[in-house]
Amino acid sequence: MASLTSEGNITSFQKKGRNRIPYIQGTRQSVQNAQILASSGVPSLDHVLGNGLPVGTILLIEEDVFGTFAKLMLKYFLAEGAACDHPLFLASRDIVPKSLMKDLPLPIKSDSGSGSSQGAKVEDPMTIAWRYQNMRQVQSAPGSSNSGTQLGHNFDLTQTISPEDLDSCDFTLWSGPEENDLPVGGFINPDYGFLLSRIQKHLLDGQFGVQDEPSKHSILRLAIHSLGSPLWVNSSCGQSLDATIKKDLPRFLLCLRSLLRESYALAMVTVPCHLFQDPAIQRLCEYQSDMALKFESFAGSSYETNPVFKEYHGLLHVRKLGPINTLATPVPESLDLAFKLRRRKFVIEKLHLPPELQESAQREQDDILSGNKSFSCSSNQSSKLDF
Amino acid sequence: MLRSISDGRLQSPLILFVDNGPELYPGKQYGPFSSLVDEDSDSSSMFLSVIKSYVKGSERATHVLCWQRKTSQHLETLQKQFPSKLILHDCLSDFNGWIDQGRHQSHLFSIIDNSISEDTREINIVIDSLSNPLFTIGFGSCIQDLQKIVNFGSINGIKVHQLLCLVNANLVPFGPASILHLKHIASTVVELKCHVASITHRKPGGHIEKKEEKYAILSEGEISIEPLRASALTEIRHTEEKPSTLPQDVASFRVGLSDKEKEDRSKLVLPYMRTSDTPQEIEDGGGKVFYQPDAVDDWDDEDPDDDLDI
Numbered sequence: 252m253a254s255l256t257s258e259g260n261i262t263s264f265q266k267k268g269r270n271r272i273p274y275i276q277g278t279r280q281s282v283q284n285a286q287i288l289a290s291s292g293v294p295s296l297d298h299v300l301g302n303g304l305p306v307g308t309i310l311l312i313e314e315d316v317f318g319t320f321a322k323l324m325l326k327y328f329l330a331e332g333a334a335c336d337h338p339l340f341l342a343s344r345d346i347v348p349k350s351l352m353k354d355l356p357l358p359i360k361s362d363s364g365s366g367s368s369q370g371a372k373v374e375d376p377m378t379i380a381w382r383y384q385n386m387r388q389v390q391s392a393p394g395s396s397n398s399g400t401q402l403g404h405n406f407d408l409t410q411t412i413s414p415e416d417l418d419s420c421d422f423t424l425w426s427g428p429e430e431n432d433l434p435v436g437g438f439i440n441p442d443y444g445f446l447l448s449r450i451q452k453h454l455l456d457g458q459f460g461v462q463d464e465p466s467k468h469s470i471l472r473l474a475i476h477s478l479g480s481p482l483w484v485n486s487s488c489g490q491s492l493d494a495t496i497k498k499d500l501p502r503f504l505l506c507l508r509s510l511l512r513e514s515y516a517l518a519m520v521t522v523p524c525h526l527f528q529d530p531a532i533q534r535l536c537e538y539q540s541d542m543a544l545k546f547e548s549f550a551g552s553s554y555e556t557n558p559v560f561k562e563y564h565g566l567l568h569v570r571k572l573g574p575i576n577t578l579a580t581p582v583p584e585s586l587d588l589a590f591k592l593r594r595r596k597f598v599i600e601k602l603h604l605p606p607e608l609q610e611s612a613q614r615e616q617d618d619i620l621s622g623n624k625s626f627s628c629s630s631n632q633s634s635k636l637d638f
Numbered sequence: 639m640l641r642s643i644s645d646g647r648l649q650s651p652l653i654l655f656v657d658n659g660p661e662l663y664p665g666k667q668y669g670p671f672s673s674l675v676d677e678d679s680d681s682s683s684m685f686l687s688v689i690k691s692y693v694k695g696s697e698r699a700t701h702v703l704c705w706q707r708k709t710s711q712h713l714e715t716l717q718k719q720f721p722s723k724l725i726l727h728d729c730l731s732d733f734n735g736w737i738d739q740g741r742h743q744s745h746l747f748s749i750i751d752n753s754i755s756e757d758t759r760e761i762n763i764v765i766d767s768l769s770n771p772l773f774t775i776g777f778g779s780c781i782q783d784l785q786k787i788v789n790f791g792s793i794n795g796i797k798v799h800q801l802l803c804l805v806n807a808n809l810v811p812f813g814p815a816s817i818l819h820l821k822h823i824a825s826t827v828v829e830l831k832c833h834v835a836s837i838t839h840r841k842p843g844g845h846i847e848k849k850e851e852k853y854a855i856l857s858e859g860e861i862s863i864e865p866l867r868a869s870a871l872t873e874i875r876h877t878e879e880k881p882s883t884l885p886q887d888v889a890s891f892r893v894g895l896s897d898k899e900k901e902d903r904s905k906l907v908l909p910y911m912r913t914s915d916t917p918q919e920i921e922d923g924g925g926k927v928f929y930q931p932d933a934v935d936d937w938d939d940e941d942p943d944d945d946l947d948i
């Protein structure tokens with residue numbers, strides 16, 4: 252018996268003659284785990300997630316309170332798909348999906364930003380501190396150093412996609428169940444089942460399965476906006492709000508994930524986690540998705556006027572980086588990440604404290620962060636350390 | 639901001655007033671009959687006062703869905719003054735359609751559907767309060783109707799310019815969770831508590847404006863409003879136009895240098911500077927000591943290691 256299995260093992264090790272992974276526009280094979288990667292549309296976000304989103308996975312985005320940045324992420328995700336000729340699928344009950352599609356940003360053709368920074372460097376040589384001349388510049392935006400091998404496009408938020416380009420793009424919109432749909436999966440709120448059956452049908456019809464052999468492989472980008480929002484409350488729900496969502500939402504994500512695993516597709520799902528009273532829902536959703544990010548916006552919060560965060564518009568919390576085709580996940584060099592929205596561009600950066608320019612007895616950010624805690628070792632209550 | 643709401647000037651499709659009820663003081667003993675939920679609460683009369691001035695200020699017709707007895711009683715006199723501007727709907731009587739089948743309210747605005755003719759222009763709707771229909775019509779169905787107004791500005795073919803509604807935070811089907819859900823879909827939220835209104839207004843571009851205002855109800859039903867404090871504006875600031883805190887803005891003298899001054903400065907040779915006219919061998923790393931003997935130097939020609947047997 253033992254010899255038989257060992258023999259079987261030897262014969263089963265065959266090197267495949269042809270490369271089984273087809274070339275798909277807008278994708279690249281990961282050097283770590285041979286997974287196909289596609290860009291999320293934000294180069295700095297790709298860098299945080301290990302150079303791109305692996306195809307066949309779900310990226311869960313926990314929305315900021317007013318949903319502004321989560322919606323922006325969806326726009327980038329879809330715009331990247333439109334720029335790479337990927338078919339798109341957008342589902343939302345909260346907003347009119349068509350209005351989001353009309354708002355997609357346009358890709359920038361050439362990057363002129365790096366050239367101007369080079370010029371500035373030569374113009375002002377260091378005469379005294381010349382040893383620092385050739386030091387590497389600190390890159391606070393992750394992934395900006397290797398812009399030559401960048402996977403995705405850069406987008407300009409001030410320009411939106413033209414109606415002709417939108418017409419030529421292959422997209423499907425979902426805002427609610429239609430008449431002859433059949434729900435699947437035994438959800439309490441049948442809407443989840445309606446959406447799932449629609450996605451399943453779309454994957455089948457478009458031949459996105461790994462077994463399928465269409466004339467040209469492409470990647471379906473699924474964007475689901477605000478899943479589990481008030482609009483997903485069952486019109487005849489009798490139990491508490493959280494109990495229904497707790498059963499339906501993780502189940503939906505699990506079903507979606509199993510569909511995606513065997514298809515050339517990837518999904519970005521935003522969930523308004525701040526609406527759930529039960530923290531277990533958030534954990535379950537994170538557990539059922541492959542990667543999870545939380546956007547914490549400063550809009551309307553006390554952080555907005557805090558001098559520590561003056562340069563940023565919010566914090567990015569990496570909640571989960573799932574191991575895909577590997578045992579260990581690639582961990583970005585820093586997990587203290589913040590984001591800012593410029594007029595044209597959204598960037599994720601390592602969180603830096605601002606330079607101290609005002610003359611003050613004590614650094615003000617220390618007060619704010621430590622609250623009333625005293626740092627002095629002695630028992631006296633003076634706030635300064637006396638030597 | 640409260641003033642601009644009551645004059646109908648604020649551009650916002652759905653304004654939600656949340657009545658948080660009276661403040662409970664910890665440690666104070668409350669009698670067995672003290673009521674947390676009071677129809678005649680202060681916030682509720684404040685909302686009615688807002689409605690009265692809203693009806694007078696707006697040029698559109700205002701339809702008020704009365705889900706409380708006192709709403710219709712309070713507004714009756716005003717309706718007689720402005721019959722074309724204010725239309726009252728009594729939602730409370732026979733909402734299940736047990737007496738008259740036609741009065742059954744299957745969704746939030748079914749009572750208006752019957753009373754509006756095709757050629758009506760935009761209208762404003764006021765719901766006082768939302769707490770009852772959330773139970774009788776259903777939470778999910780109400781939320782979906784409200785969302786349609788936010789998204790499309792119309793419902794069942796009726797164009798709705800603005801919708802004002804009051805909800806009592808203690809009188810909702812699923813407790814605090816439902817208030818969170820309602821706030822999530824509203825474009826403007828006015829939280830009423832202890833004569834203070836905290837207003838959170840979402841602008842269409844995604845900017846957030848927050849205000850806190852103190853209000854008092856005067857004897858004639860008018861309200862007086864004063865800002866509590868201008869809490870800092872929250873905007874999604876664009877980093878390009880951030881205010882500079884560089885020293886030149888605070889200094890009383892000129893901090894920068896002109897081109898001429900920069901040129902002069904660059905001519906000055908400072909210690910530790912790497913000058914271009916250094917000899918080649920020094921550049922290459924070879925060292926040499928030049929020493930100019932001083933007049934008082936004790937110069938010794940002897941070999942200092944003479945006594946050693948090397």
